[in-house]
Amino acid sequence: MAVVETRDVTKVFKEGHLGAVNHVSFETREGEFLVFLGPSGSGKTTLLRMIAGLETPTSGKILIGGQVVNDLSPRERRVAMVFQSYALYPHLSVYKNISFPLKAQNVPKDQHRKKVEWAAGLLGIGGLLERKPRELSGGERQRVALARAIVREPAVFLLDEPLSNLDAKLRASAREELERFHRSVGTTSIYVTHDQVEAMAMGDRILVLNKGVVHQLGTPTEVYDNPADTFVATFLGSPPMNLVELGDVIVGFRPEHFLPSVNVTGATIPLRFKVDNMEYLGSEWIVSGTIAGGKLDSKKAVSRLPSALHLQHADVYDFVVPTRTLKFFDPATQQRVPEREIQWQ
Amino acid sequence: MAIDAARLKSGGTGQSPFLSTAMFAPAVLYILLLVGGPFLLAIFYAFSDARIGNAELHFVGLENFRSILESPSFRVAIRNSLVFTIGSQIVVVVSANILAIALETAFRGRGIVRFLILLPWVAPISLGAIGWKWILDSIYSVISWTLVALHFIKPFSAPMWLGEPHLAIASVLLVHSWRIIPFSTVILLAGRTAIPKDIPEAAAVDGAGFWRTQFQIVIPMMRPILSVAVLFGLIFTFTDMTVVYILTAGGPFDSTQTLPSLAFALGIQGSDLAAGAAISLFLVPLLVILAYFMLRIARRAEVS
Numbered sequence: 124m125a126v127v128e129t130r131d132v133t134k135v136f137k138e139g140h141l142g143a144v145n146h147v148s149f150e151t152r153e154g155e156f157l158v159f160l161g162p163s164g165s166g167k168t169t170l171l172r173m174i175a176g177l178e179t180p181t182s183g184k185i186l187i188g189g190q191v192v193n194d195l196s197p198r199e200r201r202v203a204m205v206f207q208s209y210a211l212y213p214h215l216s217v218y219k220n221i222s223f224p225l226k227a228q229n230v231p232k233d234q235h236r237k238k239v240e241w242a243a244g245l246l247g248i249g250g251l252l253e254r255k256p257r258e259l260s261g262g263e264r265q266r267v268a269l270a271r272a273i274v275r276e277p278a279v280f281l282l283d284e285p286l287s288n289l290d291a292k293l294r295a296s297a298r299e300e301l302e303r304f305h306r307s308v309g310t311t312s313i314y315v316t317h318d319q320v321e322a323m324a325m326g327d328r329i330l331v332l333n334k335g336v337v338h339q340l341g342t343p344t345e346v347y348d349n350p351a352d353t354f355v356a357t358f359l360g361s362p363p364m365n366l367v368e369l370g371d372v373i374v375g376f377r378p379e380h381f382l383p384s385v386n387v388t389g390a391t392i393p394l395r396f397k398v399d400n401m402e403y404l405g406s407e408w409i410v411s412g413t414i415a416g417g418k419l420d421s422k423k424a425v426s427r428l429p430s431a432l433h434l435q436h437a438d439v440y441d442f443v444v445p446t447r448t449l450k451f452f453d454p455a456t457q458q459r460v461p462e463r464e465i466q467w468q
Numbered sequence: 469m470a471i472d473a474a475r476l477k478s479g480g481t482g483q484s485p486f487l488s489t490a491m492f493a494p495a496v497l498y499i500l501l502l503v504g505g506p507f508l509l510a511i512f513y514a515f516s517d518a519r520i521g522n523a524e525l526h527f528v529g530l531e532n533f534r535s536i537l538e539s540p541s542f543r544v545a546i547r548n549s550l551v552f553t554i555g556s557q558i559v560v561v562v563s564a565n566i567l568a569i570a571l572e573t574a575f576r577g578r579g580i581v582r583f584l585i586l587l588p589w590v591a592p593i594s595l596g597a598i599g600w601k602w603i604l605d606s607i608y609s610v611i612s613w614t615l616v617a618l619h620f621i622k623p624f625s626a627p628m629w630l631g632e633p634h635l636a637i638a639s640v641l642l643v644h645s646w647r648i649i650p651f652s653t654v655i656l657l658a659g660r661t662a663i664p665k666d667i668p669e670a671a672a673v674d675g676a677g678f679w680r681t682q683f684q685i686v687i688p689m690m691r692p693i694l695s696v697a698v699l700f701g702l703i704f705t706f707t708d709m710t711v712v713y714i715l716t717a718g719g720p721f722d723s724t725q726t727l728p729s730l731a732f733a734l735g736i737q738g739s740d741l742a743a744g745a746a747i748s749l750f751l752v753p754l755l756v757i758l759a760y761f762m763l764r765i766a767r768r769a770e771v772s
Contacts, residue, residue, distance in 0.1 A: 176672075206669070207666075210666035223674055
């Protein structure tokens with residue numbers, strides 16, 4: 124096991140263009156499950172590929188286990204990677220796919236079978252060893268890719284959106300399995316995804332990236348409850364945080380904190396809310412509308428309500444936001460700023 | 469409207485037997501007249517005593533085959549056909565793979581290099597062979613001149629590239645290779661680009677070096693397309709007589725004669741049509757085997 128660290132890593136693909144990754148510095152913890160989260164084009168995969176040794180950083184240092192690995196080839200870094208496409212070798216059986224890293228690293232041949240069976244057993248694919256990849260389902264392929272990664276007991280696991288090729292139902296169970304897998308193996312893992320639900324569910328910590336820049340590194344609770352800037356605030360959470368500009372500050376509140384006044388006790392900010400559209404999602408309502416009256420008149424906002432509540436379309440209701448849930452951002456830098464007193468009306 | 473259009477469309481191609489026959493006929497006619505006819509004629513001649521300038525024709529049974537099998541030239545021709553075909557394909561597979569690897573990654577001037585490599589394939593085979601005839605000429609050879617200039621050999625003792633049997637065989641083999649390499653390179657290059665980039669990358673992360681990635685992952689994955697390239701190369705070389713005819717005309721002492729060139733030399737130049745026909749029939753079994761494999765690969769490609 125090992126710690127992965129980057130120091131001021133930048134990757135520029137075309138000279139003169141914007142970097143795909145810009146001055147990224149972070150450090151994993153021992154045995155941690157770290158998630159790179161960001162929209163497509165945020166540089167998360169490029170960052171992962173640099174750690175794997177498939178791309179060379181334009182500047183900056185990458186360390187694995189305290190050793191600078193910039194000039195080491197992928198094979199010398201003792202990392203294992205699971206690709207989005209799984210990248211199984213189509214002409215080899217499952218057994219040979221899993222044993223390939225052992226062969227490539229010159230592990231004595233008499234140990235192969237034992238190790239392959241251990242890895243296959245861990246992922247429940249012991250019965251598929253003689254099959255070819257094309258004869259496997261998506262979920263089975265993913266497990267073969269994981270088994271191939273784990274078989275030589277790497278120092279670090281790199282996973283590039285390994286669930287994105289599975290259908291929604293399978294994805295949930297595969298996610299759970301992956302979490303269990305990580306708990307039992309305990310290897311430092313870096314997981315790339317654009318899916319915030321996956322990131323929140325699986326990550327010990329989340330590194331939020333956009334346009335190659337780190338916006339925040341923190342536990343799921345930290346990034347959700349204490350977003351560092353407006354990007355993190357709106358990228359995490361579905362629907363995203365409501366942001367309204369009020370004087371010289373941006374105020375943010377989550378849809379689940381924007382509720383009818385009768386449902387809330389304690390210090391609150393009252394707001395009139397005109398309902399424009401309602402979506403019924405079974406367990407809840409997603410209600411979008413506009414704020415009526417006051418300084419925030421006709422600003423858009425979204426509320427998440429328990430499905431037991433019933434609102435009428437186009438009606439105006441008394442809503443409130445608990446004062447302690449408000450977040451404040453600087454309109455110029457988009458950065459979080461300390462709480463302050465505000466004139467709402 | 470939509471339904472009418474659909475009916476028209478399907479009626480046009482699927483339901484008119486006349487149109488499909490008309491479209492198909494030229495191809496069938498072409499094969500019957502230019503391949504089927506001469507093939508049947510060759511079988512017919514092979515069992516006769518047909519000669520150019522002789523109007524009479526007698527059935528002679530297997531006499532032609534017996535006399536051919538006894539002739540040393542024929543045995544040399546069979547051996548040469550196999551040596552040239554298999555030998556040049558070995559050279560081709562090795563060189564085309566190296567070239568494809570070199571041309572896979574982008575570099576300045578790659579387009580020009582690709583174009584230059586493809587040239588031997590585009591140029592008429594006879595022109596290329598004539599060029600090589602001069603390059604390998606006993607007096608004017610640039611290869612000999614270069615070797616003399618570099619003091620590897622003494623002046624006036626240059627090897628007779630096309631005049632000594634072993635050198636002549638090697639020369640013909642290499643010119644055949646030169647001829648097929650571009651074609652194979654282009655096919656293998658296409659095969660390489662068809663492999664998802666993830667796969668060699670996964671191999672790199674798994675710890676495989678360059679050679680292991682090539683020999684255990686990339687080349688095995690290219691096996692279907694590699695066999696297409698090899699089969700085409702085998703057929704082109706096996707049936708070709710231009711290279712031998714222009715370079716050595718089968719000489720010295722019939723030492724570079726192949727089945728097609730011997731058939732031509734005996735049947736057309738030597739007026740013994742029957743012998744020529746009988747010799748060329750020996751090409752058939754091997755070509756049938758090759759055709760069988762070609763069709764098998766084509767069918768597999770359809771399935772997957």
